[in-house]
């Protein structure tokens with residue numbers, strides 16, 4: 056187990072190197088000059104050139120990359136070119152809203168989607184099943200910004216139940232915090248929920264037709280036990296895979312959702328950094344998001360081992 | 372008055388499918404008594420498993436309709452509510468399946484899976500049930516069972532898995548055991564051991580056993596009586612010796628001639644039954660075997676025969692059984708291929 060984790064951690068290094076290179080060169084290929092942005096339209100070309108020199112932007116690009124990456128490897132993401140704070144601080148201070156949003160969206164989609172998927176599998180072919188699956192299809196095809204606007208209109212403007220935009224940190228109270236995140240979480244989690252519901256349904260249907268389900272029934276177990284103990288535990292294995300895969304989509308989706316609901320999260324940080332050509336922030340934040348993503352995947356893979364003993368064995 | 376263990380009377384099992392209703396089991400009748408092993412044989416698809424699963428009521432009852440009666444110790448299982456069936460399954464009647472690998476849940480330990488039915492039916496604590504599970508594994512001949520209970524199905528061999536299935540099925544001392552091809556997936560030596568275990572436990576518990584198989588060798592080895600099925604019906608039933616010595620139904624004769632004899636003439640060709648089994652949605656009007664039978668007459672094609680009981684207790688569903696007395700005294704019913 057320990058050896059496995061170490062192996063996985065080591066295998067993250069090349070992935071992160073590739074992400075870092077990709078982000079770095081992509082960002083530097085976008086036209087636009089951070090020095091010019093910082094100095095504003097009034098600045099003379101000489102002033103801009105001087106600042107560029109100062110920021111190291113006149114060095115050859117590979118040298119810039121090398122300098123940046125050696126810092127990163129030492130755990131230093133550098134300073135924001137624009138905000139004059141360490142990138143790490145900027146990241147941490149914007150992490151809260153995104154993390155809360157992603158967790159809430161994930162939690163909401165799991166709590167809704169899995170029971171619906173199980174129910175649809177049990178009632179396969181009936182009206183209940185079809186209704187839920189049509190809703191899931193809709194959930195998958197509606198763009199999340201459209202859903203966001205719709206939710207704002209109905210629950211924010213018409214009914215006035217929930218705020219349409221803004222944010223309040225966890226320190227100001229749980230309900231205060233959650234109140235601002237409910238609509239964003241629903242609009243972000245809807246696609247996720249639809250995907251999980253469909254996966255749960257097909258996975259359950261698959262498992263329910265297996266021989267060991269017949270064995271469980273032949274033992275005299277109640278239908279509930281057969282379904283929730285014997286079938287569900289097995290159905291969870293492919294569901295976990297989907298959770299891992301869709302979490303990436305959730306993070307990218309969060310950027311859009313944050314913009315629509317005006318949440319001061321990582322999305323906002325990255326978008327602002329892009330408009331300002333704040334290279335260090337863009338690179339650092341995206342790298343950190345990649346790290347988070349890799350760790351989440353590791354956690355999901357470790358969960359596999361808990362759910363499926365066959366996985367445990369092959370990793371001994 | 373004491374009831375026989377199991378009386379299946381005119382059992383019909385119908386499935387409603389997209390293509391319409393099909394009758395997979397059509398009027399099956401047989402009895403099983405304590406301490407007796409009834410073999411059920413027949414080609415693939417003739418309804419052996421459906422019969423077995425009807426007895427346990429394991430089929431999806433939304434799309435399944437039953438007819439007839441299944442009297443277990445005098446009570447009709449087909450009219451019991453599901454809640455009462457829960458007390459019967461795994462407790463009074465147990466079942467073991469063909470493929471032990473896929474019949475065990477891959478995510479629970481062997482011990483957990485055996486203990487589960489003990490906890491449910493005997494109201495023991497988990498700990499006591501685990502002890503009993505170890506006991507059962509020992510009885511079925513698994514070495515160091517204390518260790519095995521913590522293992523998962525994928526960690527043990529096929530023969531072991533089938534022993535686990537047996538331990539699980541017999542953990543509550545059922546009166547009736549249904550074994551649906553318990554040895555087909557195993558190699559020959561293991562096969563013999565498994566049959567041995569089942570037989571020993573049958574003696575010990577005085578259980579009735581229904582042994583479903585298409586291996587007539589298995590029948591000869593463990594069964595006391597045999598029912599031969601064809602296309603959802605029992606077409607012949609007799610005690611083992613009678614069936615092997617004087618099969619009366621042309622289909623049974625065909626089955627018997629299709630097994631190679633060890634001391635037989637190697638040059639002699641093996642027999643196969645000509646033609647194919649008709650589909651269930653296209654059952655012949657008269658005798659179901661008539662299109663493949665070389666004895667068939669006009670009557671066979673028109674009128675379905677009934678299961679006749681002969682003075683020796685043998686039952687045959689054939690219009691011409693009187694003509695087919697001994698294997699030798701009539702020309703071969705089956706064409707050599």
Ligand SMILES: Nc1ncnc2c1ncn2[C@@H]1O[C@H](COP(=O)(O)OP(=O)(O)OP(=O)(O)O)[C@@H](O)[C@H]1O
Nearest residue numbers: 386388395414415416417418419420421422585651
């Ligand atoms: N749930 C079901 N719905 C529709 N048809 C079914 C269903 N279960 C079984 N059948 C059909 O009933 C017939 C009998 O099947 P059964 O499984 O009892 O055969 P079998 O004698 O056990 O064969 P085998 O030796 O291959 O196990 C087959 O034609 C099968 O296709």
Ligand SMILES: [Mg+2]
Nearest residue numbers: 419420421551
């Ligand atoms: Mg079968």
